[in-house]
Every structure is written in structure tokens, then in C-alpha cells.
Amino acid sequence: MSRPVLLDTDPGCDDAVAILVALERADLEVVGLTTVHGNAPVSETTENARSILELVDRTDVPVAKGADRPLNVPLRTSEHIHGEGGIRGEFPALTAASRPVDAHAARYIVERARAHEGELTLAAIGPLTNVALALAMEPELPDLLDELVVMGGAAFGPGNVTPLAEANFHTDPHAARRVVRDCSPALVGLDVTANAAVPPAEIESLPRDDPLGRSVHEWLTYYDDAQLEQYGIESAAIHDALVIAALVDDGVLETERYPMAVGTDSDIARGALVCDANGVTGDPPNGSVALEADYERFREIVSASIERYLERFEAEASEDPVA
Ligand code: RIB
Ligand code: CA
Numbered sequence: 536m537s538r539p540v541l542l543d544t545d546p547g548c549d550d551a552v553a554i555l556v557a558l559e560r561a562d563l564e565v566v567g568l569t570t571v572h573g574n575a576p577v578s579e580t581t582e583n584a585r586s587i588l589e590l591v592d593r594t595d596v597p598v599a600k601g602a603d604r605p606l607n608v609p610l611r612t613s614e615h616i617h618g619e620g621g622i623r624g625e626f627p628a629l630t631a632a633s634r635p636v637d638a639h640a641a642r643y644i645v646e647r648a649r650a651h652e653g654e655l656t657l658a659a660i661g662p663l664t665n666v667a668l669a670l671a672m673e674p675e676l677p678d679l680l681d682e683l684v685v686m687g688g689a690a691f692g693p694g695n696v697t698p699l700a701e702a703n704f705h706t707d708p709h710a711a712r713r714v715v716r717d718c719s720p721a722l723v724g725l726d727v728t729a730n731a732a733v734p735p736a737e738i739e740s741l742p743r744d745d746p747l748g749r750s751v752h753e754w755l756t757y758y759d760d761a762q763l764e765q766y767g768i769e770s771a772a773i774h775d776a777l778v779i780a781a782l783v784d785d786g787v788l789e790t791e792r793y794p795m796a797v798g799t800d801s802d803i804a805r806g807a808l809v810c811d812a813n814g815v816t817g818d819p820p821n822g823s824v825a826l827e828a829d830y831e832r833f834r835e836i837v838s839a840s841i842e843r844y845l846e847r848f849e850a851e852a853s854e855d856p857v858a
Contacts, residue, residue, distance in 0.1 A: 537564040538681075539651045540782065541644060543601070544775070545573025545661030546583040548617050548757035551624065552837065553660055553775035554587050555751070558596065559840040560783055566647055566655070567597040569640035573661040573706055574613045575621025577603045580661070585633035586626035590747060591844065594632035601640025602664035605707035607799075613702060616757065623757055624750030641668035648679040655679070656782060659714075660686045660775035662703050667710035670717060683720045684782065686775050687711060688797070688808030690824040692726030697803060701725040704797055705806030712797040715808070720822045721790065723781065724808065727825040728774035731833050735770050741841070747848050751841055773837065777828060780836040787836075789827040792820035 540563050544550045557565050568588070570581040581600045588594050604610045614621055636643065644665060648655050657680050659666050666683070670676050677683065687703040688711070694700040701724060704711040714720060738755045742748040758771035766772070781787045794811040798804030810824055 537562050538656060538782070539564045539566045539654055540656045540658055541567050541569065541647050543569045543571060543640065543644065543657065543659040543661060543665050544584060545571050545575070545580045546587060546622050547574035547580065547661070547775070548623055548754040548771070549773045549775045550574070550660055551583070551587050551622060551754045552751070552773045553779045554584070555591065555844065556776055556779045556837055556840040558591060558593050559843055562783055565596050566651065567599060567643060569599045569601050569643055569665055571601045571640065571661045571665045572603055572605070572610055572612065573703065574617045576610065576612060577601060579621045581635060582629065583620070583622040585629050588633050589627045589629060590750060594630065598633060598635045599638050599640040599643035600635045602668060605662060605664055606667060606709040608708065611706055616762070618757065623753035625746040626750070627746070640665040641672060644669040645673040645676065648673070648676055652679050654681050656682045656684060658684045658778050658782065660778055662707040663687065663710040663714045664707045666718070667707070667713045670713060677718045683714070683718050684778050685714070685720045685722050686728060686778050687724065688722050688824070689725040690722065690808055690810050691826070692729070694807070695725055697805065699798070699803060700806030701808070704808055708797060708799045708806040711806060712799050715795050715797050715822060722795070722808070722822060723778050723788065723825045725774065727788070727828050728777045729766060729772045730768065730830055731773050731777040731828060732768060732770045733773065733834055733837060737838060738770060742845060745848060745852070748845060776837055777833055780833045781825070783836060784832055787829050787832050788825045790823040790825050792823045794818035794820055795822050795824070
């Protein structure tokens with residue numbers, strides 16, 4: 536039986552890989568993509584989500600456009616990392632088939648959670664504005680969900696926007712604070728996702744004679760040389776795809792529950808995830824964080840999905856050489 540998953544996303548190159556893998560897995564049923572500001576303004580992340588669906592012929596998956604700014608701080612986007620428009624790659628023209636549904640993403644999250652009561656996994660791989668708004672609309676949201684998995688925070692390592700804060704939490708710290716406090720999330724943070732990459736040799740072996748191969752190549756290599764050097768890694772971190780890999784294989788992550796909170800101050804504490812590892816607060820655990828990942832399993836899951844897409848596309852092209 537496949538597990539219903541709703542992806543709240545800000546595509547984004549690593550989001551694109553996450554979406555691709557989630558759509559390809561027979562053990563997941565992607566019931567929608569909700570979009571949020573983040574790697575680019577929401578008008579662009581929404582177009583990017585649609586483009587990814589168009590690229591792989593999955594316009595049957597509904598898209599709901601969401602928040603265009605954080606709850607309490609000004610909008611901050613990351614085109615300098617993910618490319619102009621928030622994503623790299625080569626996409627077909629958008630069609631009416633991928634047009635967003637007539638509901639705000641936060642409303643759509645609540646609707647889907649009710650429709651799949653107790654069964655839905657919400658995988659949030661962008662800033663948490665939509666999730667916080669959904670929680671405000673429906674305080675029972677955590678109970679309606681099977682699980683809320685979040686790419687966010689840097690539990691036991693440095694941040695990528697400030698020394699303490701990871702981008703998704705830094706972008707909307709107030710939303711992150713509420714979601715961490717009230718939704719018992721499973722956090723997959725930067726300290727673990729930073730090494731979730733596909734080896735350069737494998738990336739270079741991707742066929743580049745069709746748009747899908749070329750786009751996937753761009754998504755797996757979106758860091759520039761300075762970023763690779765800064766983080767001491769060989770190929771770009773595909774942060775968000777680690778969340779999806781963990782959904783399909785519970786051996787991918789080692790996790791631990793902690794009392795946790797997120798800083799919202801305007802200075803150095805903004806978006807900082809604090810895990811009370813020594814139990815000094817005396818508070819009960821309110822969620823889990825990933826401590827370690829099995830990157831080999833991650834790579835196998837990602838590579839296998841990409842390979843299956845490429846095989847399918849190749850087979851379709853040889854059946855219809857004019858297309
Ligand atoms: O810090 C990594 C996260 O922020 C990912 O979700 C990525 O898409 C980025 O923008
Ligand atoms: Ca993202």
C-alpha cells in the first residue's frame with residue numbers, strides 16, 4: 536500500500552530532486568504540492584513546481600500556491616544559490632493542466648489532512664509559513680497527520696545563513712518556532728543533509744541528450760565551486776531529497792527525540808534550532824531530530840529513481856522518435 540504524502544516546497548534544485556523521487560516511488564502517493572516563498576518568490580516557486588510536473592508528465596498532481604512572505608520578517612530568497620527564477624534546468628511550456636487549484640496552500644494542507652485523517656505525511660522542505668498558517672486554521676492539524684517531516688534547522692552543526700541558522704528556519708523563524716513547538720515534527724537538519732549528495736562520477740554519467748537528463752544534471756550540481764569549497768564537499772547537497780529517502784526506507788536516518796525550540800530574535804538567534812540534549816530545561820521532548828544518515832542508502836534511492844525515469848523516457852522516445 537502506498538503512503539499518502541503532501542510536499543510543501545519552494546523549488547529549488549534540491550526540492551526538484553525530492554519531488555522527482557517522491558513522484559517516482561510506488562510506495563508513495565503524492566497527493567499534492569503546496570508551494571511557498573523561499574528559494575525564490577512564491578510566484579516563481581509555483582511555476583517551478585508546475586514545470587517539474589510538466590517535465591515528467593505528472594500534471595495529475597495538484598499544485599496549491601501558498602504564502603508569498605514570512606509571518607513577521609521581510610521576504611528573503613536564494614536565487615544566488617539555485618539560479619535565476621529559483622531553479623536551474625530546462626522545462627517545457629506550462630499548460631493549463633498544471634494550473635494551481637483554487638485554494639491557498641495552507642487551506643489545501645488542512646483539507647488533505649482531513650481527507651486522509653491519520654494517514655497523511657506532510658513533508659515540508661521549504662520555509663514553514665504554510666504549515667504555521669495551516670496550524671492556525673486547524674489547531675488539530677498534528678493529530679490529523681500521520682507525520683510531519685521537516686527539512687530544517689541545524690541541530691548540532693553550523694548554519695548556512697548565519698552561524699546558527701539553516702535557511703528554511705532563518706527565512707521564517709516565527710513559523711519554524713510555532714511548528715517546532717506545537718506539531719511534534721521529525722526534523723532533518725542541515726548538519727545531516729549537508730552530506731546528502733550524489734557522487735560526481737555518477738552525475739557526469741547522466742545522459743545529456745534529453746531535457747530530463749540535462750535538468751537532473753543541473754539540479755545535482757547547483758552549487759558553485761566556492762560553495763563546494765566552503766562546505767568541503769565534492770558535489771551539491773541535495774538536502775530535501777534526504778527527507779524523501781527517509782520516508783521510503785526507515786534505515787536511512789538515525790533519530791533522537793529532544794525538547795526543542797527555535798529562536799526568533801532579529802540578530803544571531805534568528806532561526807536557530809536549539810535541542811536540549813542535556814535535558815537542562817526539564818521540558819519533555821517535542822519532536823525528533825536526525826543525528827546520522829546512511830548516505831549510501833540515500834544515494835541508492837535517489838539514483839534508482841533517476842535511472843527509472845531516464846529508462847522510461849528513453850523507451851518512450853524510441854517508441855515515438857518524432858516526439
Ligand atoms: O538549507 C537547505 C534548505 O534551504 C533546502 O530546503 C533548500 O531548498 C534551501 O533553500
Ligand atoms: Ca527547499
